[in-house]
Amino acid sequence: MKQRLSLSLDERRARYLQRCADRRTSGNASAYLDDLLAREELREAVSSAADWYDRHPGYAKDAIAENEAALGETA
Numbered sequence: 001m002k003q004r005l006s007l008s009l010d011e012r013r014a015r016y017l018q019r020c021a022d023r024r025t026s027g028n029a030s031a032y033l034d035d036l037l038a039r040e041e042l043r044e045a046v047s048s049a050a051d052w053y054d055r056h057p058g059y060a061k062d063a064i065a066e067n068e069a070a071l072g073e074t075a
């Protein structure tokens with residue numbers, strides 16, 4: 001479901017937005033902004049995951065060891 005929003009941008013930024021949209025989405029500013037936000041959302045999720053792994057340094061090693069042990073039991 002899409003939601004209609006109204007933006008207030010200064011003239012310079014509005015022109016910049018339209019130029020970006022023209023180059024990347026055939027002039028569709030909504031599609032450009034949607035793509036831009038999707039990329040930002042993905043960047044934020046990856047960064048959050050990386051931060052979590054930094055705070056839990058043994059997690060990946062422990063998970064690999066558990067998987068190897070489980071696979072060893074089924075062989």
